[in-house]
Amino acid sequence: MRCKFCGRDADIYIPYPRMHLCKEHFIVYFERKIERTINRYKMFSKEDKILIAIGGGKDSAVASYILKRFGYTIEGLFLDLGIGGFSEKSRRYAEKQCKDVDIPIHRVEIRKLFNRGINEVKSSRPTCAICGATKRYIFNKFAYDNDFNVLVTGHNLDDESSFVLSNLINWNIEYLGRQGPILPGTGKFIRKVKPLYEVTEVEIKEYADVIGIEYISERCPLSKGEKIPRYKHVLNELEKMSSGVKINFIKGFLRNRHLFKFDLGKSSILKECKVCGMPSQGEVCVFCRIWGLDKPVELKVS
Ligand code: SF4
Ligand code: ZN
Ligand code: ZN
Numbered sequence: 001m002r003c004k005f006c007g008r009d010a011d012i013y014i015p016y017p018r019m020h021l022c023k024e025h026f027i028v029y030f031e032r033k034i035e036r037t038i039n040r041y042k043m044f045s046k047e048d049k050i051l052i053a054i055g056g057g058k059d060s061a062v063a064s065y066i067l068k069r070f071g072y073t074i075e076g077l078f079l080d081l082g083i084g085g086f087s088e089k090s091r092r093y094a095e096k097q098c099k100d101v102d103i104p105i106h107r108v109e110i111r112k113l114f115n116r117g118i119n120e121v122k123s124s125r126p127t128c129a130i131c132g133a134t135k136r137y138i139f140n141k142f143a144y145d146n147d148f149n150v151l152v153t154g155h156n157l158d159d160e161s162s163f164v165l166s167n168l169i170n171w172n173i174e175y176l177g178r179q180g181p182i183l184p185g186t187g188k189f190i191r192k193v194k195p196l197y198e199v200t201e202v203e204i205k206e207y208a209d210v211i212g213i214e215y216i217s218e219r220c221p222l223s224k225g226e227k228i229p230r231y232k233h234v235l236n237e238l239e240k241m242s243s244g245v246k247i248n249f250i251k252g253f254l255r256n257r258h259l260f261k262f263d264l265g266k267s268s269i270l271k272e273c274k275v276c277g278m279p280s281q282g283e284v285c286v287f288c289r290i291w292g293l294d295k296p297v298e299l300k301v302s
Pocket of ligand 3: 275285288
């Protein structure tokens with residue numbers, strides 16, 4: 001098969017929109033797609049100070065590589081969840097990825113802060129729910145405390161379409177109203193953006209391999225029983241039957257998201273947590289309750 005653009009032997013096949021490409025034109029195609037997403041949603045500019053949540057996997061590694069290549073000012077934050085060998089390996093990859101693109105990396109270690117790992121918290125909540133709340137809080141507070149005005153995550157089209165499907169099936173209206181490529185900042189909430197919103201996991205993996213980006217490919221050992229991989233599987237099966245299902249699903253969702261209207265400013269999340277001062281629905285925020293805190297975590301770096 002020949003590359004659609006130059007006619008040379010093709011190396012990569014993109015199922016949607018059915019294209020054979022050589023490595024060189026795949027890189028151009030992929031980077032243009034990310035650039036279009038950043039511009040379409042006005043995610044950030046060259047004046048912004050951007051923090052990227054870097055976990056050692058392919059998604060955040062590719063996002064940091066591309067943002068640096070585009071000339072944005074970025075720094076990485078690795079959150080060590082204290083999951084034994086998995087966290088250590090993830091940290092080594094994250095450090096190498098930041099070093100390779102020459103960006104500073106910050107580290108926050110859950111075990112150092114609280115003397116236990118994420119799976120050692122005594123709670124009725126599932127570990128992944130504790131982990132999700134902890135990640136959201138730490139990334140936001142770290143960005144806020146250290147004057148970043150944008151937080152980037154490596155969520156991709158597969159992640160986002162499966163979140164939407166899962167939340168539709170469970171009718172989580174509030175989540176649906178908030179989901180999207182950009183969550184505007186307000187008060188102590190930092191703007192959150194997802195530059196990989198419109199690219200698939202397969203495309204990201206191809207790009208990482210073509211560029212030679214190394215990343216951890218094992219999944220978190222605590223992910224057994226997680227429902228999101230099942231939704232991803234369902235969407236992959238649908239995609240095989242009819243290519244373009246994921247992107248059309250997510251674009252349709254964005255066109256209709258007003259049906260699940262959610263206004264962060266008018267929501268009940270307006271109180272300040274009496275422990276840490278961050279936004280909270282109750283007197284004490286979820287994070288401070290999970291970790292049983294009586295004073296805020298210190299995340300400011302000198
Ligand atoms: Fe956290 Fe692991 Fe669960 Fe992911 S699978 S939310 S990293 S505990
Ligand atoms: Zn080509
Ligand atoms: Zn709090």
